[in-house]
Amino acid sequence: MSLESGGISGAALPIVSIADGVVLDGQEPVFILGPCVIESEDFLRRMGESIAQIRDALGIRVVFKASYDKANRTSISSFRGPGCADGCEQLVRVAREFGMPVTTDVHTPEDCQTAADAGVDMLQIPAFLCRQTDLVVAAAETGKVVNVKKGQFLAPWDIPNIAGKVTSAGNDRLVITERGASFGYNNLVADMRSLAWIREAGCRVIFDATHSVQRPGGEGTTTGGDGYLAPVLARSAVAAGCDGVFIETHENPAEALSDGPNQVPLGDLPDLLRKLVDIHAITIR
Numbered sequence: 001m002s003l004e005s006g007g008i009s010g011a012a013l014p015i016v017s018i019a020d021g022v023v024l025d026g027q028e029p030v031f032i033l034g035p036c037v038i039e040s041e042d043f044l045r046r047m048g049e050s051i052a053q054i055r056d057a058l059g060i061r062v063v064f065k066a067s068y069d070k071a072n073r074t075s076i077s078s079f080r081g082p083g084c085a086d087g088c089e090q091l092v093r094v095a096r097e098f099g100m101p102v103t104t105d106v107h108t109p110e111d112c113q114t115a116a117d118a119g120v121d122m123l124q125i126p127a128f129l130c131r132q133t134d135l136v137v138a139a140a141e142t143g144k145v146v147n148v149k150k151g152q153f154l155a156p157w158d159i160p161n162i163a164g165k166v167t168s169a170g171n172d173r174l175v176i177t178e179r180g181a182s183f184g185y186n187n188l189v190a191d192m193r194s195l196a197w198i199r200e201a202g203c204r205v206i207f208d209a210t211h212s213v214q215r216p217g218g219e220g221t222t223t224g225g226d227g228y229l230a231p232v233l234a235r236s237a238v239a240a241g242c243d244g245v246f247i248e249t250h251e252n253p254a255e256a257l258s259d260g261p262n263q264v265p266l267g268d269l270p271d272l273l274r275k276l277v278d279i280h281a282i283t284i285r
Contacts, residue, residue, distance in 0.1 A: 013243075016173055016204050018145050019101035019121050022061045024175060024204040029280045030244035031273060032103060032206065034065035036259040037081045041090045045097070046251065047266070052098035054270050060277060063122060064100040065246075066091055070258050071107045072128055079257040084111045088118035103147065109138035116142035127151045127179055127211075133165055140169035147175040147206065152182040156197035163203060177246060178237075179208035186215045190233050192240040199241065207237035208246040210262045227253065227262045231272050238279045245276060 016024040024030055033051050038044050048064055055062040068087020070080045081087055088104065095102035096119070103122035106112050112123055112135070123139040127149040130136070139146045146166050150159065159176055166174045176198050180188035190212040198205040209230040234245050250256045250263040264272065 013199060013202065013204055014172065016145060016175055018063060018103075022063060022101050024243045026243060026284065028061055029238065029242075029276060030061045030063060030206070031276075032063045032065050032244060032246040033249060033269070035250050035256070036248050036263060037067045037070050037079065037257060038087050038090055039079075039257050041094070044090055044094050047249075048094040048098045048100070050251070050266055051249075051269075052100060054273065055100070058270065058273055058277065060273060061244075062100055064091070064095045064098075064102045065104065065124075065248075067105050067258075069107060072126065084114050085118070088115045088120055092119040106135070106139060109134050112138040112142055116144050121145065122147050122175070124177075125149060130154065130162060136162065136165045137169050140166040140171035143171060143173075145173040145175060146171065147177055149177045149179050149208065149211075150194075150198070152180060152188060156194045156201070159198055159201045159203060163201070174203055175206055175243075176203045177206040177208050178212075178242075179246075180212035180214070188212055188214055190237075192236055195237060195240050195242045199243075204243040206244045206246050207234065207242045209234035209237065210246070210248040210259070210264065214259070214262050227264065230262065230264055231268075231275075234272065234276055235279060238276050239283060241283060247272075 035047050068081050068084050091102050091104055101121040103124050104120055105124040105126050106115055122145040125136055125148040130148050130151045148162050163174055178194050180190045183189040195205050212233050213226045213229045248263045249266050249269050251266045253260045253263040253265055256263055
């Protein structure tokens with residue numbers, strides 16, 4: 001894999017199938033949608049039902065997401081979630097109820113197999129852990145799609161090293177998510193050139209619109225952010241050329257138990273997704 005191969009059109013890139021009808025192929029965007037964390041199973045079901053209704057109304061490809069454990073919270077007192085086994089069971093149960101594939105982030109090699117056994121379709125490697133060889137290899141060994149979030153401290157041309165860890169396990173079902181780069185203290189910047197460079201490296205690329213507007217630790221004991229800018233970056237990323245968009249959403253971000261400042265209000269989601277679909281249609285002509 002080299003930065004000179006592949007191009008940005010997507011024609012030479014591998015097709016990554018996440019589930020029946022949800023494929024990263026450059027023809028239609030895939031949207032990874034859901035709340036930051038599992039606040040309760042009732043909450044998860046409400047979110048799943050709402051997102052499935054939006055999917056059906058717009059006719060889009062959707063992967064449902066939520067975290068079972070927010071292991072890198074700013075403060076020791078912050079809410080984390082129900083844990084791996086219970087959380088994955090809840091996620092898969094809700095996702096299957098509404099006919100959606102599901103993804104969640106994993107934090108240890110042991111979590112990878114637990115999540116895979118529960119039926120999670122795509123394992124996400126958190127940005128802070130993207131260089132953890134044992135974790136990346138364990139995720140790849142499950143045979144599931146592996147979505148690696150590029151760390152804020154890595155350059156796009158570091159991606160082949162991560163890809164090599166995945167393929168060393170005999171798994172070529174790799175996706176890379178761009179989520180911004182560190183820009184001084186408590187701030188990130190999204191470099192849209194990164195999307196092209198990652199695709200030139202031969203990988204399908206997702207843009208994380210909501211984590212890219214974080215201000216890590218910016219509120220002292222919590223992470224702040226500029227959620228109102230997430231739609232701006234999402235539109236920019238689709239125009240620049242990406243295979244999908246990751247958007248965390250919540251029915252009431254002001255009351256979210258994690259990352260409220262960055263999440264897109266559920267009521268705003270349909271209009272944003274409609275615009276992203278329209279922009280994507282223009283870029284592939």
